[in-house]
Amino acid sequence: MSSTTDFPAPAPEETQDPAAEMNASVERAARRERRMQVLMPVAALSSALLLWEFLVWYNEVPHYLIPAPSLIAQTLVTDFATLMDSMWFTVKLTLLSLALAIVGGVLLGMLFALSRTIEVSLFPFAVILQVTPVIAIAPLILIYVHDTFSALLICAWIVAFFPILSNTAIGLRSADHNLRDLFTLYQATPLQRLRFLLVPSALPYFMAALKIAGGLALIGAVVAEFVAGTAGQNTGLASRILESSFRQEIPRMFAALFLVSLLGIVIFLATSFLSKAVLGHWHESEIKRES
Amino acid sequence: MVMESTMTAQAAPAQDAPTLIRMEGVSKRFANGTVAVRDMNLDIREGEFVSFLGPSGCGKSTALKMIAGLLSISAGEITVNGHPPGKGAEQDIGFVFQDPTLMPWATVFENVFLPLRLRGMSRADARDRIEEALASVGLAKFTNAYPRELSGGMKMRVSIARALVTRPKLLLMDEPFAALDEITRFKLNNDVLDLWARHKLTVIFVTHSVFESVYLSSRVVVMAARPGRVSDVVDLPGGYPRTEAYRTTPDYAENCRVVSAALEETMK
Numbered sequence: 247m248s249s250t251t252d253f254p255a256p257a258p259e260e261t262q263d264p265a266a267e268m269n270a271s272v273e274r275a276a277r278r279e280r281r282m283q284v285l286m287p288v289a290a291l292s293s294a295l296l297l298w299e300f301l302v303w304y305n306e307v308p309h310y311l312i313p314a315p316s317l318i319a320q321t322l323v324t325d326f327a328t329l330m331d332s333m334w335f336t337v338k339l340t341l342l343s344l345a346l347a348i349v350g351g352v353l354l355g356m357l358f359a360l361s362r363t364i365e366v367s368l369f370p371f372a373v374i375l376q377v378t379p380v381i382a383i384a385p386l387i388l389i390y391v392h393d394t395f396s397a398l399l400i401c402a403w404i405v406a407f408f409p410i411l412s413n414t415a416i417g418l419r420s421a422d423h424n425l426r427d428l429f430t431l432y433q434a435t436p437l438q439r440l441r442f443l444l445v446p447s448a449l450p451y452f453m454a455a456l457k458i459a460g461g462l463a464l465i466g467a468v469v470a471e472f473v474a475g476t477a478g479q480n481t482g483l484a485s486r487i488l489e490s491s492f493r494q495e496i497p498r499m500f501a502a503l504f505l506v507s508l509l510g511i512v513i514f515l516a517t518s519f520l521s522k523a524v525l526g527h528w529h530e531s532e533i534k535r536e537s
Numbered sequence: 538m539v540m541e542s543t544m545t546a547q548a549a550p551a552q553d554a555p556t557l558i559r560m561e562g563v564s565k566r567f568a569n570g571t572v573a574v575r576d577m578n579l580d581i582r583e584g585e586f587v588s589f590l591g592p593s594g595c596g597k598s599t600a601l602k603m604i605a606g607l608l609s610i611s612a613g614e615i616t617v618n619g620h621p622p623g624k625g626a627e628q629d630i631g632f633v634f635q636d637p638t639l640m641p642w643a644t645v646f647e648n649v650f651l652p653l654r655l656r657g658m659s660r661a662d663a664r665d666r667i668e669e670a671l672a673s674v675g676l677a678k679f680t681n682a683y684p685r686e687l688s689g690g691m692k693m694r695v696s697i698a699r700a701l702v703t704r705p706k707l708l709l710m711d712e713p714f715a716a717l718d719e720i721t722r723f724k725l726n727n728d729v730l731d732l733w734a735r736h737k738l739t740v741i742f743v744t745h746s747v748f749e750s751v752y753l754s755s756r757v758v759v760m761a762a763r764p765g766r767v768s769d770v771v772d773l774p775g776g777y778p779r780t781e782a783y784r785t786t787p788d789y790a791e792n793c794r795v796v797s798a799a800l801e802e803t804m805k
Contacts, residue, residue, distance in 0.1 A: 424638040427607045431623070431632050432655045432703075442651065446642045528642045528683055 313497040318504060321497040329486065333505050336467055336482035339395070340509070343402035344463040348456070351407050355414025359444070365415065376408040380466055384473035394474055401470030406463035413455035417448025450529050453521040460513040468506060483509075547734040547778035550584040550755050557583045557707060557739050558604060563613035565599050565765075572764035573599040576613070579758065579767065581741065583706070586733055588750035588757045589743045590800060596765020597743045598711050604741065605632050605709050618706060631700030633710040637692035639684040639699075645671065646680040649699045656703075663702075670698040673732065690721035697729070701736065708733075710742045714749070723781070726752055730779055747800060751792045752784060759796065761803035769799040 295315045301307070302314040309317055322329065354372075358365040384401050391397040421443050429439050471484035483502045490498040525532040558581040565574040574596035581587050589597035602608040604615060606623015615622050618629055639648045649670055653663040671677050674694040684692055693713060700708060710729075714722040730753060733740050744750050750757045754773060761768040773792050776783050783789050 422638065424634045424636060425640065427602075427605075427634075428632065428638060428651075429655070430607060431605055431630065432652045433623075434655045438655055442654070443640075446640065449642070528685065530685075533685075 310494055310496050313500055317497050318500045321501040322504070325498060325501065329483075329501060329505060332481060332483045332486045332502065333509070336464075336471075336484070336506070337509065339398055339402055339467040339471075339482060340464045340513070343399050343467060344406055344460060346399070346403050347406035347410050347459055347463065350403070351410025351455070351459075352414050352452075355411050356418065358411070358415040359418035372408060372411055375404050380405050381469050381473055384470050387470075388474055398467060398470045398474060401473075402463050402466030405466030405469075406459040409455040409458045409462065410452070413451040414448060417451030418444045420451065421447035450525055450531060453517075453525060454531075457514070457517045457521065460517045461510060464506070464510050464513060547730055549774045549777050550582060550586070552582075554582040554584050556580050557585075557618055558741075559614075559616045560600075560604075561614045563600070563603065563615055564611050565596065565603060565608065566611045574603070575764040575766045577767055579770075581739065583739055584737060585756060586730075586740045586742065586754045588754040589741065589760060590745065590747065590750045590757050590796065591760030591765075591803065592745065592762050592800075594765065595760040595762040595803070597760050599765065600760075601709050601711050601741060601743050605630055607632075629703075629705050629707060631703065631705040631708045633693075633696050633700050633708070633713045635712045635715055637684070637689075637696040639692060639695055641684050643683075644680065645676065645682050645684070645687070645695050648684070648695055649702050652699060652703045666702055666704075667698075670702040671695075673701065673735070674698045674728065688721075689717055690725060693717065693725060694728070697725075697732070701732065704736070706739060708738045708740045710740065712743050712745070715745070722749070727780065729753065734778075747793055747797050751789060751796050752779060757796050757799075759799040759803060768803045771796050771799055 299314050299316060302312060313321075354368070358368070380401050383404070384397075387400050388394070388397045391400060425443055425447075426439075429443055434442070467482065468484045471482050472488060475485070475488065483506050486502040487499050487506075490496070490502065522532050558579070560577050560579045563574060563577040564572065566572050577596075577600060589600060591597050599608060603610050604617060604622055606617075606621075610622075618625060640651070643651075646667060649667045650660065650663055653666065654660075668677065668680070671680060674697050676691060676694055676698065679687065679691065679695075684695070687695065696713070714725050717725065726749065729740070729742075732738065740753075742750070742753055751773060757771045757773060758767055759769040759771065760766065771792075776786065776788055776792075
């Protein structure tokens with residue numbers, strides 16, 4: 247058995263054992279799927295933009311009716327400074343109102359979960375706040391609150407607050423009853439019960455609420471600003487849209503609109519990412535299943 | 538299942554062991570008027586393996602939860618290890634529910650750590666005891682797994698490890714294996730018998746299976762429904778050590794017949 251020529255040298259493709267081969271093919275498929283997840287939406291969006299550009303050019307649509315995407319992009323560049331100022335204002339308003347909604351919603355939600363009496367007494371107020379359209383309350387708030395920013399903040403907060411409140415209250419109540427018994431059996435203190443049982447149980451509900459409230463905070467901020475008009479000097483994207491509409495500057499309207507959408511998308515992605523980071527390792531909603 | 542080779546042999550509980558649980562005239566009436574348990578009298582000695590056997594609605598789970606201090610007592614008195622239920626300074630009861638009742642967001646290690654953590658023990662101090670408890674149910678390699686990654690039987694073992702991690706005297710089990718397949722259930726039956734002997738536990742085991750109760754227990758408390766009450770108590774001191782072989786002995790078959798007849802009696 248000194249000679250190796252008894253056995254033909256394996257071809258390079260066959261050097262891998264079947265298991266490694268299979269792993270490699272699974273990985274290739276996974277990579278392909280990840281690529282497709284990015285490529286397909288990008289391709290679809292690009293085609294839509296190209297089609298838009300082409301139709302505007304082909305039909306010679308005037309820019310004050312429907313501007314081409316290229317013109318909107320150009321406006322974004324030329325008006326960059328003012329648009330960014332407005333964007334920053336809207337970002338500040340949205341994030342601050344969201345933060346306040348989280349603080350208020352979680353605190354009140356805990357109170358609700360703690361006591362049925364408090365919930366029964368206060369819930370009607372929360373519902374009234376929720377069902378009354380913010381656009382209808384906004385003028386009143388603008389009259390009573392002198393500082394425009396604070397008034398806008400209150401409006402956006404009202405919209406974002408309710409989902410956080412109701413989901414936190416439901417989430418805190420949703421803890422498994424046997425687990426509650428277990429905590430009773432081991433004589434857990436109320437604080438231990440909150441930290442190790444109620445908060446983790448409520449997290450999936452809270453995360454779902456956060457995704458909704460993030461979008462709502464932006465809507466609240468924009469709607470409130472529309473109602474306020476261009477009253478304030480330091481104003482956000484909604485005022486830019488309103489102002490451009492008065493001046494018939496349609497490309498600028500589109501540019502501001504684009505930034506509002508972009509902001510919404512970023513908020514959505516951020517909250518989705520956060521939800522995945524927090525729940526990804528255990529909650530059914532964030533676990534990827536193999537088919 | 539990996540079991541330590543140095544097993545304490547199972548033996549019938551001593552007749553003269555001190556009483557661990559005393560139930561005197563215990564009744565439970567729920568707010569909706571249902572009488573779940575009526576006038577229950579029972580003494581359980583240290584080292585006994587007692588099954589509560591009965592049809593649905595006979596109050597066997599209610600009785601167990603009252604012993605654990607999870608339900609209030611409407612009338613009568615229960616003493617557990619010298620104190621009222623749930624009032625001991627040190628928690629000396631382990632409880633296994635029908636569902637594994639694990640925290641889905643926590644690993645196996647964290648789940649078993651829970652009782653010690655609630656007692657204020659640090660992770661470092663608890664590590665040895667947690668690993669020991671997990672090893673005793675054959676799950677030493679699964680400390681970092683999440684519950685959803687485990688099978689039903691394995692989840693139940695984690696639940697048992699969690700109940701044992703505080704080294705309790707008393708282990709209360711509320712139909713723990715009812716939802717499992719028979720192969721897994723037989724395995725876990727043997728495991729529970731081993732743990733009972735090794736840790737010198739007193740076990741109260743709620744079940745609606747005649748065969749399970751006869752296989753496991755040194756005494757079967759047969760209960761009747763509407764209102765829930767004790768209808769018969771059957772002593773089963775023989776057959777130790779109980780292994781798979783016991784399931785096919787004439788002794789086992791005869792015990793099953795006696796207990797079945799007692800259970801039949803409650804249905805009349």
